[in-house]
Amino acid sequence: MTVHTTSPQFKQNATRALGDAQLQKALGNVKQGFIDKRQKAAEALPEFEALRDSARDIKNHTLEHLDLYLEAYEEKVTASGGHVHFARNAEDAREIILGICREAGAKTVTKGKSMISEEIGINHHLEAHGIRPVETDLGEYIIQLRNEMPSHIIAPAVHLNATQVEQDFRRVHRHLDAKRDLSEPVQLLTEARSVLRERFLAADVGITGANFLVAETGTSIIVTNEGNGDLTQILPKTHIVLASIEKLVPTLEDVSQLLRVLARSATGQELSVYTTFSTGPRRSGDADGPENYHVVILDNGRSSMLGTSFEEMLRCIRCGACMNHCPVYHAVGGHAYGWVYPGPMGAVLTPSLIGVDKAGHLPNASTFCGRCESVCPVRIPLPKLMRHWREREFERHLTPATVRSGLNLWGFFAKRPALYRLATRAAMGAMGLAGRRHGRFAWLPMAKGWTKHRDFPAPQGETFQARWQRERKDKTA
Amino acid sequence: MSDLPSQGEGRRAKPRVGLFITCLVDLMRPSVGFAAVKLLEDAGCSVEVPVQTCCGQPAYNSGDRGTSRDLAERMIEAFRGFEYVVAPSGSCAGMVRKHYPELFEDDPNWLPKANALAAKTYELTSFLVDVMGVTAVNASFDGAVTYHDSCSGLRELGVKAQPRKLLASMPGVTLVEMNDSDVCCGFGGTFAVKYSDISGAIVEAKAKNIEAAQAPTLLAGDLGCLMNMAGRLSREGKPIAVRHVAEVLAGMTDEPPIGTAKEPRSA
Numbered sequence: 001m002t003v004h005t006t007s008p009q010f011k012q013n014a015t016r017a018l019g020d021a022q023l024q025k026a027l028g029n030v031k032q033g034f035i036d037k038r039q040k041a042a043e044a045l046p047e048f049e050a051l052r053d054s055a056r057d058i059k060n061h062t063l064e065h066l067d068l069y070l071e072a073y074e075e076k077v078t079a080s081g082g083h084v085h086f087a088r089n090a091e092d093a094r095e096i097i098l099g100i101c102r103e104a105g106a107k108t109v110t111k112g113k114s115m116i117s118e119e120i121g122i123n124h125h126l127e128a129h130g131i132r133p134v135e136t137d138l139g140e141y142i143i144q145l146r147n148e149m150p151s152h153i154i155a156p157a158v159h160l161n162a163t164q165v166e167q168d169f170r171r172v173h174r175h176l177d178a179k180r181d182l183s184e185p186v187q188l189l190t191e192a193r194s195v196l197r198e199r200f201l202a203a204d205v206g207i208t209g210a211n212f213l214v215a216e217t218g219t220s221i222i223v224t225n226e227g228n229g230d231l232t233q234i235l236p237k238t239h240i241v242l243a244s245i246e247k248l249v250p251t252l253e254d255v256s257q258l259l260r261v262l263a264r265s266a267t268g269q270e271l272s273v274y275t276t277f278s279t280g281p282r283r284s285g286d287a288d289g290p291e292n293y294h295v296v297i298l299d300n301g302r303s304s305m306l307g308t309s310f311e312e313m314l315r316c317i318r319c320g321a322c323m324n325h326c327p328v329y330h331a332v333g334g335h336a337y338g339w340v341y342p343g344p345m346g347a348v349l350t351p352s353l354i355g356v357d358k359a360g361h362l363p364n365a366s367t368f369c370g371r372c373e374s375v376c377p378v379r380i381p382l383p384k385l386m387r388h389w390r391e392r393e394f395e396r397h398l399t400p401a402t403v404r405s406g407l408n409l410w411g412f413f414a415k416r417p418a419l420y421r422l423a424t425r426a427a428m429g430a431m432g433l434a435g436r437r438h439g440r441f442a443w444l445p446m447a448k449g450w451t452k453h454r455d456f457p458a459p460q461g462e463t464f465q466a467r468w469q470r471e472r473k474d475k476t477a
Numbered sequence: 478m479s480d481l482p483s484q485g486e487g488r489r490a491k492p493r494v495g496l497f498i499t500c501l502v503d504l505m506r507p508s509v510g511f512a513a514v515k516l517l518e519d520a521g522c523s524v525e526v527p528v529q530t531c532c533g534q535p536a537y538n539s540g541d542r543g544t545s546r547d548l549a550e551r552m553i554e555a556f557r558g559f560e561y562v563v564a565p566s567g568s569c570a571g572m573v574r575k576h577y578p579e580l581f582e583d584d585p586n587w588l589p590k591a592n593a594l595a596a597k598t599y600e601l602t603s604f605l606v607d608v609m610g611v612t613a614v615n616a617s618f619d620g621a622v623t624y625h626d627s628c629s630g631l632r633e634l635g636v637k638a639q640p641r642k643l644l645a646s647m648p649g650v651t652l653v654e655m656n657d658s659d660v661c662c663g664f665g666g667t668f669a670v671k672y673s674d675i676s677g678a679i680v681e682a683k684a685k686n687i688e689a690a691q692a693p694t695l696l697a698g699d700l701g702c703l704m705n706m707a708g709r710l711s712r713e714g715k716p717i718a719v720r721h722v723a724e725v726l727a728g729m730t731d732e733p734p735i736g737t738a739k740e741p742r743s744a
């Protein structure tokens with residue numbers, strides 16, 4: 001079991017999102033900011049396309065030998081005095097983390113940004129057991145105050161505007177002067193920083209995610225722009241790294257290649273502001289660092305993707321470029337997808353993790369425009385994988401009955417050319433006649449979805465094949 | 478490959494092109510097909526239209542591999558004898574070029590045939606420019622146009638410069654680029670009906686960009702996208718003429734634009 005999903009209600013979610021004026025305004029920023037910056041960063045690096053190829057190859061190689069690299073990684077972590085825990089599913093991971101927190105006598109846990117922690121729903125679990133989780137990434141902190149999920153994998157609060165954040169801060173930070181000025185974003189940032197500083201110092205355990213786990217050295221790596229991850233993992237006595245199996249990378253050299261495409265694809269930066277390496281607990285002579293170092297490695301359905309066409313999805317380095325370039329994401333935002341991972345990567349990954357019976361809408365809600373694939377730094381063929389989900393749904397009879405019968409009818413005629421010509425000739429003749437006055441239909445009974453938002457242009461009347469036969473016959477006669 | 482003219486005697490022989498008419502052009506707007514025939518013949522090709530129905534794309538994108546394969550096999554047979562296959566659509570040409578080989582990837586019997594068809598199938602403007610070396614068309618049209626890059630043509634087949642190059646050869650035509658011309662119009666085949674609200678929002682954004690370009694004519698190379706955009710523009714009461722790029726390139730603009738009546742009425 002993982003966190004609750006509203007993916008089955010994707011359509012309703014989407015319609016609600018489309019009617020939410022504030023959200024629509026916020027989504028406008030995604031369109032502008034991320035796309036231009038990525039484009040500039042990619043153009044400024046002549047070897048960018050070649051780097052994408054090698055990023056793809058590094059990940060493919062790792063996935064092919066994942067068992068070996070996991071073993072090597074575990075050995076290195078153990079040798080450096082840390083502990084590796086393998087969690088089969090979300091429940092396992094929650095229990096392992098709760099156990100470590102209890103052992104540490106933890107009352108407060110600080111957290112760096114981690115999508116895996118969202119996937120296993122760790123915050124609620126800790127709260128239910130009397131432990132207070134505190135998100136330290138600004139965006140995560142804001143959505144924690146609002147009891148929401150991230151709407152974007154690298155910009156969790158991208159769906160909100162400053163006024164909303166101000167209201168949340170006033171609601172929650174009651175100990176501060178009610179008349180303080182919070183009209184500037186920088187004031188919000190300063191306030192969050194000062195509140196979080198106290199929490200950092202009080203925390204008994206720090207949980208971070210990982211962008212990469214390095215098999216060669218047993219190192220976990222996080223990239224952030226706020227530096228909150230460093231404080232989360234250095235200050236408390238216990239550091240827990242929470243990561244999924246596909247975060248493995250063989251060597252530090254490989255990581256340096258992946259980092260070059262990651263930040264550029266994500267935010268257009270050459271590198272994120274902080275790239276932090278941590279290897280095991282503090283050694284004697286180290287200036288700082290945790291006394292206890294744990295790594296929880298989550299499977300949660302991923303190993304069953306290995307060896308299938310969905311294995312390609314495990315290359316994902318969570319840069320967010322696919323959603324930044326997705327017209328559907330731009331239209332409805334991340335929450336409509338109804339689970340942890342939105343956008344094109346979510347449309348492929350979510351059915352793998354929670355079942356296509358629940359997440360079936362996601363791979364269908366795509367125009368297959370292909371813009372996601374064209375920017376993915378590890379060249380995941382996202383539309384193709386979405387199509388593979390559609391095929392699985394079709395095989396399992398999960399495709400809606402109306403779509404199925406429509407396809408069957410179309411297929412029936414398309415496989416019988418003579419009948420097809422007769423039928424289309426008659427149908428287009430009739431439609432052409434009916435639409436002759438206006439040249440279009442404002443309403444069509446068979447295509448209400450279409451005519452709800454746009455007119456249906458009328459056909460010219462005669463089919464091409466009919467006219468071709470007629471005219472060529474005239475010519476040769 | 479016995480149909481190919483041999484180097485010595487057949488160098489100047491007319492390439493035999495099979496026109497892959499596509500469902501939408503066949504049913505909705507045959508004039509686009511005749512424009513394509515004219516462009517191909519002007520470029521020195523001999524054009525034939527074998528009996529055909531549908532390439533199977535709607536089934537393929539709906540996850541129905543069985544029906545897609547059935548229809549794909551028919552297509553492969555229908556176009557076997559041609560030197561080239563040309564479609565006035567990037568999406569349908571992309572289906573054959575990119576997806577037929579995928580569709581038959583584990584069928585050693587059909588895969589070579591699928592690959593052979595894929596290799597000789599082209600979208601119209603890219604065929605004219607890249608294969609036939611056409612640099613200019615002999616047609617006239619007066620006015621400013623804006624051009625939408627349909628997704629499959631653009632990203633699967635690299636169609637971007639070719640239609641612009643041909644339009645630039647027409648002295649009366651001024652091309653005004655709209656913002657985000659390479660962003661999806663929201664059509665997506667059955668997507669437009671299945672996820673109608675989302676599709677509606679995407680085409681609404683597209684219509685804004687089209688309007689902001691302030692060109693009286695909108696062109697594109699795919700009828701699905703064109704019907705979507707034309708339908709949205711007319712719904713909003715925007716008097717922008719929408720046409721397939723082939724109609725303008727062939728100088729065949731007698732037919733009323735997409736979604737308008739023969740006798741324009743005060744709507």
Ligand code: SF4
Nearest residue numbers: 316317319320322376
């Ligand atoms: S699928 Fe590709 S583009 Fe999307 S988040 Fe993953 S790596 Fe980035």
